[in-house]
Amino acid sequence: MSKTLYEKCGGFRTVSRVVMTFYDKALESDQIGDYFESVDMKRLIDHQTKFISAILGGPASYSDERLRQVHAPLDLSHADYDEMARLLAEALGEHGFAPGDIQLVMSEIEARRAPIVTKGD
Template identity: 50%
Template sequence: MAQQTLFEKYGGFSKVSKMVLAFYDTLLDSDEIGPFFDDIDMSKMVDHQTKFVASLLGGPASYSDKQLHQLHNHLDIHDAHFDELKDVLKDTLSDHGVEPADVETVLQEFEQRRSYIVGQPHVD
């Protein structure tokens, strides 16, 4: 029998969407991260992010690394922003009953995508 994914273990899309909504509740209050979402259709963003987090949990993959890069390369996202996102993701997963070892697994998956989300340093 195939091993259960974290996506299945933690309740699939319905549970992931609740986590993502809580994730954005925190992010939108952030002075550093909130402004990135000022002119964004949040219902679309929550849908996209639900698919992305589901994929981090081993659910259906929704975005290739190339797509992640294309979606973020016009934004001025720095390592500090990524680190804050990662901290909020960690807290959100923990708050929703994800076991510590599983939180670490998801954070490692997220970290592997840092280079596709964080902008390249600007050289003057």
């Protein structure tokens, strides 16, 4: 039986580190940094760690409807989403994910664009 990417990468501990690196980058981003000014980062990091874990085949799941509800008030654009994806790919690479594994993750991220992006560019 083959391992999920979640198991292969080292599970929750690795995903947590990736998410922390991602948010370090996101907070510095001119494109998306402002979205996090009034956010409970501890809570957001917890949710994002569970979300990325789910994408990697870990023990959580998020429906498109839930993603839509959470992100709708933010009025995110395609450019915002592209920046988020770029920063996440960087974070994955910095934590030793192989290029093919990063591509798999990014395909899963791209598949969730529609419920998250609400503003046209």
